[in-house]
Amino acid sequence: MRELYAPIEPYDSGLLDVGDGNLVYWEACGNPDGKPAVVVHGGPGSGCSPGSRRCFDPARYRIVVFDQRGCGRSTPHASDPATDMRHNTTAHLLADMERLREHLGIDRWVMYGGSWGSTLILAYAEQHPERVSAVVLAGVTTTRRVEIDWLYRGVGRFFPAQWARFRDAVPEAGRDGDLVAAYARRMEDPDHAVRAHAAAEWCAWEDAVLSLEPSGRPTPYTDRVGAARLAFVRICTHYFSRAAWLEDGELLGNAHRLAGIPAVLVHGRLDLSSPLDTAWELARAWPDARLEIVDDAGHKGGTGTRTHVVEALDRFARTR
Numbered sequence: 427m428r429e430l431y432a433p434i435e436p437y438d439s440g441l442l443d444v445g446d447g448n449l450v451y452w453e454a455c456g457n458p459d460g461k462p463a464v465v466v467h468g469g470p471g472s473g474c475s476p477g478s479r480r481c482f483d484p485a486r487y488r489i490v491v492f493d494q495r496g497c498g499r500s501t502p503h504a505s506d507p508a509t510d511m512r513h514n515t516t517a518h519l520l521a522d523m524e525r526l527r528e529h530l531g532i533d534r535w536v537m538y539g540g541s542w543g544s545t546l547i548l549a550y551a552e553q554h555p556e557r558v559s560a561v562v563l564a565g566v567t568t569t570r571r572v573e574i575d576w577l578y579r580g581v582g583r584f585f586p587a588q589w590a591r592f593r594d595a596v597p598e599a600g601r602d603g604d605l606v607a608a609y610a611r612r613m614e615d616p617d618h619a620v621r622a623h624a625a626a627e628w629c630a631w632e633d634a635v636l637s638l639e640p641s642g643r644p645t646p647y648t649d650r651v652g653a654a655r656l657a658f659v660r661i662c663t664h665y666f667s668r669a670a671w672l673e674d675g676e677l678l679g680n681a682h683r684l685a686g687i688p689a690v691l692v693h694g695r696l697d698l699s700s701p702l703d704t705a706w707e708l709a710r711a712w713p714d715a716r717l718e719i720v721d722d723a724g725h726k727g728g729t730g731t732r733t734h735v736v737e738a739l740d741r742f743a744r745t746r
Contacts, residue, residue: 428733430480441501442529444522446513451499452492452526456484461559461743462532464523465491466539466547468565470670471661473498473654481538481736486743490535492526494519494546497657504660505653507616511664516671520550527557536742538735540564541700541725545670545677548708552683560742561689561715564735565697565725566705568677569670573704578606578666581635581698588634595627610663613656625659635699635725642726681711688745689715690738692731694723 439453456479465478474491482489495514496504503509523546527535536559537547544563551558567573582589592605599608612624629647636646643649650658665671673679689712693705702719709717720730 427729428736430477430732430736431482431484432480433476434479434484441499442522442526444495444518444525446510446518447502448495448513448518448522449501450492450495450522450526452490452530454488454490454530455479456482456487456489458488460484460486460488461536462488462530462534463490463536463538463739464527465489466523466537466543466550467491467494467498468539468541468543469497469658469662470494470519470542470546470665471497471504471658472542478538481732482739483743487536487739488532490526490530490532492522494661495522496661497654503653503657504664505656507614507621511614511660514661514664515668516546516549516665519546520553523550524554524557533557534559536560536562536739538562538739540727541567542569542665545569545672548677548681548684549672551687552677552680555683555687558687560745561684561687562692562735562738562742563689563705564692564727564731565700566691566693566708567700568675568704568708569666569672570678570704571669571674573700574606574666574669576701577635577699578631584698585634585637588631592627592631592634595624604667606663607667609659610667613660613663621656621660625655628659628663629655632699638698639694639696639724639726641723641728646726678707678711681708684712685714687714688742690734691715691717692720692734692738693717694720694725694727694731696722696724699725
């Protein structure tokens with residue numbers, strides 16, 4: 427079992443003006459002269475966490491973390507109904523990452539992230555392969571429509587009572603309607619009570635899908651409270667109701683653009699949220715990627731997931 431590195435604090439941080447009135451929070455940790463690496467958080471809308479820094483050897487890495495538009499310490503915050511979500515799309519996030527890389531004077535960086543973070547990393551690496559030295563993904567997603575439909579409808583076969591509650595919270599969608607779009611509309615309602623109720627039901631469903639996993643907190647989504655929960659659900663529904671503005675199957679179809687970028691894909695076999703087949707398909711399309719399947723882990727990870735991630739980042743720290 428591989429332990430995480432000791433907690434560290436940033437040596438630098440700031441708010442980067444990325445246009446459209448948005449300021450993106452970023453921080454740098456570890457060795458200022460170390461190998462550059464960036465953490466791309468999940469959600470979308472989760473915000474970065476201090477724990478992500480601990481996957482990296484602070485003596486070898488210059489670790490950059492940031493909060494994507496609308497969440498965490500970035501402003502304006504998506505919990506505020508006045509925040510214009512038209513300026514929060516996948517294309518905007520990719521441009522923000524490039525602007526941050528240039529602002530920090532980084533030529534190439536190792537990219538690490540999971541869940542939605544893996545989708546965003548793949549989109550970035552396919553657009554800017556010359557800026558990526560290596561990739562580590564945990565809980566691989568590509569945000570295809572089939573993945574979205576599985577998470578918010580198909581997997582309900584395993585949790586019929588919880589899914590019925592999730593569905594019935596937005597009766598305007600109809601029995602066979604688009605639940606994600608209905609939740610997205612609710613999260614734009616001017617009534618705070620409507621938004622809060624929709625966010626609570628969304629998080630309850632997300633927790634239900636992960637409830638069989640042996641590791642991690644039992645209610646990681648419901649544990650979000652207040653503005654953090656509202657922003658998370660508003661951003662999630664905004665992105666997933668639009669399939670993240672990606673052509674269906676785009677990231678797998680363009681995997682040839684990743685040729686020459688070494689990668690480790692870590693995925694739990696017990697992941698009902700993001701089933702293993704997506705990671706398996708990506709590994710087949712990306713010859714430079716190695717798929718590590720963790721038999722006793724799900725989407726929340728665990729000791730096996732952590733060991734593979736830390737060991738991969740340790741190896742990449744020693745390469746040019």
